[in-house]
Amino acid sequence: MRLLHNYHYIGAVILFCIGLYTVIVRRNIIKKLIGLNIMETAVFFFYISLGYVDNGIAPIRVGGADPSKMVNPIPQALILTGIVVAVSVTALALSLVILLYRQFGTLDVDHLMRDEAEEAKEAGE
Amino acid sequence: MGAYRHFPVLMITIPMLGAVLLPFLGYLRKRWVATATLLPLAVSAVLGLLLIGRIPADGYLSYELGSWTPHFGIEIRVDYLGLFMMLIVCGISLLALVFSMRYIEREVEGPKLTAFYVLFLLLSAAMLGFTATGDIFNLFVFMEILALSSYALVAVAGNRNAVRAAFKYLLMGAPSSIMVLLAIGFLYSVTGSLNMADLSTRIAESSYSEVLIVAYILFVIGFGVKAALFPMHMWLPDAHSIAPSPVSAMLSGLLVEVSAFAIIRVTFSVFGSGAENLIGGTVDALGIFAAAAVLFGGIMAIIQKDLKMMIAYSTISHIGYIFLGITAFTAEGLAGAMYHVLDHGLAKACLFLCAGSFIYVKGYRRIDDLKGAWRQMPWTCFAFAVASISVIGVPPTAGFISKWYLILGNIEAGNYFYVFVLLSGSILAAVYCFRVIYYMFFQPPKEGAWESRTNEASPSMLAPIWILSFGTLFFGVFSYLLIPSLLKAAAFLL
Amino acid sequence: MKKIISLLFISALGVLLLFVVASMPRMGDPESPTREHVIPRYLENAEEETNSPNVITGIILNYRGYDTSGEVTVIFCALACVLAILGREKRGRIHSYVDRSPVPASPVVKTMVRFLAPFIILFSVYTILHGEISPGGGFQGGAIVGASIIIFTTIFGLWEASRRIPQKFRVPLEGSAFIIFFIVGILGIVGGGNFLTYAWPNIANNLQPSVVLWLTIIVEIGIGLGGAMVLISILFAMMREEEAIAPTA
């Protein structure tokens, strides 16, 4: 069946699910960010495996490389932008983590959200 | 082909250039930063106004960057709805910027001020770029700039709640952007092109229907989180109520609408109404979520104590309105949704700025502190009343016209349950909006709460509030300027 | 309890994605939809049109230049966000606070880094300049420069590093990437084409390919430099341990 042939895609989907699971379940926010990065790299992996051609060659026209056997360059161009985006999201998130630790002294999501529940109650009445 | 074809690109890149140059200016002279940010936005607003006559209601201006033949380079496609959205973005962000010039010194400490203005410019430039692109991946890139700058703008205040709200927003926003990227990957794997117009032709004849359906679902989830559609709205109340008021005006008034516009573009320009069978199921689900959003947002807004929290929940309810317009799949419904985008943007920005001026002058955040507020700040209270009347949808305001077309669209589409939801939504809106007006005008103030003589916030804060509330009235009375061409544009999209 | 629900939800999503992936065109076959439409055009005449043998750099800077200008804005926006959250250090004042370097570096590591740093920077300059011929390009070069400065900072401490790269030097360069893109865009308009056309106003068209080459190189350098400066500023802002970010209530 075609699924077994596209095993790269299967790998990408599994990594994506691992990443999503970590983001949702893990309590430590730095672990969550690692999960986020895993999700992103999984999608990038999916993009590149999209563009692959059986026994193709790198898309660089140096010394008579035959264009028809070249790998599809567009996903690679998109992923260059994607990686930069991933880095910037991680940089922003980590600076938020540093400030959160300074303000709350904990990295655990439940402690953060629990204070919020108390404050909401206290702000409620 | 006059020079005006360069205007859309310049509208997007000039504010970006401004944002990039600002830190250098901030490094040299701190004082000029605030006024310097006005310049790029004003330039792009002027360019937008010049474009008005040029784009026919049922046509579009397509502009290949790098002058490559179509579908090879990236194409900027500005149709009537796109220009309509871009002008709203320019207008409201200019007014929010003027408001924040005095307001923000109190909220943000010195060193972060330049960064705030840079982010403000980047946010509005990204919104312009977001509505104008004709290329899906470019849509993702601009969406990422939008996301990043809005996370940081929520956290710019620096206090405990702001940082926590920003992180909560990030934890929901980042996975959703990745889902959009995955959806783009799916579309590319099946059609092989990234240009929206090219995509819609290829989707129509493509045979991989499961991939397309799941791609559409991922798009809706991705943009739905940004547009705070019902099940994915948890981040909005904290983020919008804790963020500084001009920021929450921008987020509530614009960011949420722009993401809704993105779903409109994906649904109609990319998948096209031809692909009814593909996206039919998801669109109905979207309708149910939108109906739930209208009711949930309305009920939650009623029980809120904090003014900005109430306005934030009413945003959730009104996003439900816009999506009900979209899922009706009729020209009137779509025109109503777009007009509601305009009206809700103006009214919601005005409400948040009024809340901001209350906080600026007296530091009151809760609704029952506002009893008898009109004695000291009559102009702000009056503008608040006009804006909330437009939120309810009383005749002379634009809200009435957009509610009219939303209901007409839904009746035409035959789903009466949504008509009932829209009507009860406007009753809920009447309850929570009128409660505040009632407190402001007809309740005696607590002792010492408000001085008797009027001392308003400074004119630079009052002028935007008044322009916004006057805008809702203006577009209510002179709706014939926009409605006929909106209907044509909607029919063109369908 | 929450774990089980999320596990179920994730596995459901996973199964759905697997089902979708299974129905996708077979990976690697040359006639899949992604190949037959745009790719031949890019692969054949990328070299003549964008004058860069490396097709990917050609696409990034020329065909889809607008995407890369967006990407450069994204990285600049990340810097602006980090500065909005953590705040930039005072202007002109060399970091006078005591700053412990994160890893107690032994002299061996110090000499190693002092010895290696120039070579890393040389390699990154090579990557930037050869972007259009060999793999690599603007941003990779910038990242490598950034990585080398970061290693230097972790070893020698922020105080030492910021003395070498003062704020006065970094601020103008941070925005350089997009500025260069904007200039090239305006040149395109002045030169008659649309925004971001690689053209120089009123030159004979036989010189056209060299113009495109030169502009590509300038853009490469701009992205490299801008990217490096942004990464360094982000790092300095994050490592800064100063009273300015005292925990406000």
Add this chain to the structure above:
Amino acid sequence: MATALNVVMIVLLILSAILAVRAKDLLAAVIIFSVYSLIMALVWQRLQAPDLALTEAAVGAGVTTVLFLVAIFKTHREEER
């Protein structure tokens, strides 16, 4: 032979992802994560994407890992229970 190598690499990728997530000590998690991105760079090299392999190595392993290290240094090393 080539597909076998690919499959091994993908399995390795998944293993390192799971390990990175389950590691108790945050520093260990980050280091395993940088190993993960290095393997990813290698896989991309095999998929004939040299540009990206270089970027992923430089940015994924280089910059991201160091940002995580700085964050951990500024906050708390172990994961709280």
Add this chain to the structure above:
Amino acid sequence: MPGKSSFSVIPLIAILLPWISLVVILAVPKGSRRVRLWVCFLGSLATLGVVLSLLPGILDGNSYTIKLASVVEGLEMRLTVDTLGYYFGLVLSFLWMLATLYSISYIDHKENRFFAFMAMCESFLLGAAFASNMFTYFIFYELMTFGSYPLIIHEETAMARRAGYKYLVYAISAGTVLFFAIVAHYFWSGGDLSFQELGTLSLASASRGILMTIFFTYLAGFGVKAAIMPLHGWVPDAHPAAPSPASALLSGVILKAGAFGIIRVVFFVFGIDLMRQLSLFTVMAVLACITIVVASVFALTQDNLKRRLAYSSIGQVSYIILGLSMLTQDGALGGMMHLAHHAIMKGCLFLCAGVILVKTGKKKISEMRGIGYQLPITMICFSVCALAMMGTPPSVGFISKWLLGSGALEAGLPVYIVILLVSALLSAAYFLPIIYIAFFRWEGDEVEGGQKPKLVFGKEADHKLIVPVVILAVLTVVVGIWVTVPGFPYSLVTKIVNVIF
């Protein structure tokens, strides 16, 4: 419409005139009280003058129209003064002029706000009267709700605020129901909302079920303002809370606006033959009868004078609806005439209640023993109008009851006459005790041989209060006798009815 329909700017002037008094108040809020209030009165007088100037033209059948703004080709704000619109506009501006005169001396605190909102409310009502399509009517109708809200809570007592809140809840929900009705009407009539003599909707345009739902949503929407029984909740609270001139206008005109809406719907949107085909009028008739009887019974139990008058207003407005539901010439004639008659009678009664409140501060009927002797002129006018309400011959009430009766006979439904008789008896039952207490009882009359106080004419209330009351009382009798004088309701209503039937 036999006459020609000519463009004229008069209806627009009529609407904008009240805003002049608004501008005067805003321009010189702290100016001398006399000057400001008299300018407002002159404003309303000028409006009446402008409306009267149209009378000759209307009498010989032509109409005046002006387009304000248009949203889309089917949807436009247009004012057309046809006979029915003019008739309601005339009654409305006449009563408003008297109420403004009355409230110059009645309102003592915060008069700026009161007069400003009164003028605004008048202009919205005139707009509704002259509306030429349902879209314009709905816009002015909604604005009138927000214009009249401050009038109700003018006294800012807790009771007034609660009454105002209840009024708003009813009005906004009615507005939403009405909004649905109009959009459905717009959609199913293919974009044509204007009022045509023989109705725009027809069985061809939509299925029976949809037409029924549109009719019932219209009925519910307007029924709240016309105080039909299940939806009348806000009326008994709003009237006692509002200052007397406001409650006079409220029952005299604002309740009528709801009835006027129903007249528009029945005759100009659905048309008589469609009504017969859908047999909708039976529902309307049943509702009207229930309201008349139940409201009169409730009026009996009320001790507060204004609440009793409020309940009687609910009953009387349903007379109009009863007249409409007969779908016969005389029935419609009687119903529409009653619109003006009840406005005059009920206006006078509420103004008298105001005078009693100002002079003696009494609200309860039981405390009003011997009041006829302290305020002879007021109580005489009160008795004249009370008798007119019961339908005694020389008065206006008698004519409308007579026409309603002949209409019922014409429609072959004797049961309506029984209803009319029962309600006449009930109204006698709740009005006569007031007259009896006022004149035939006095303080200390339990003691045998107590001295009957003499009628004291001199020191009545301020003349500005008494003049409107006397004018209205005289009118109830004069209009009752010389029915066919050109300016009076009869001449206008016959023209409307001939056109419809």
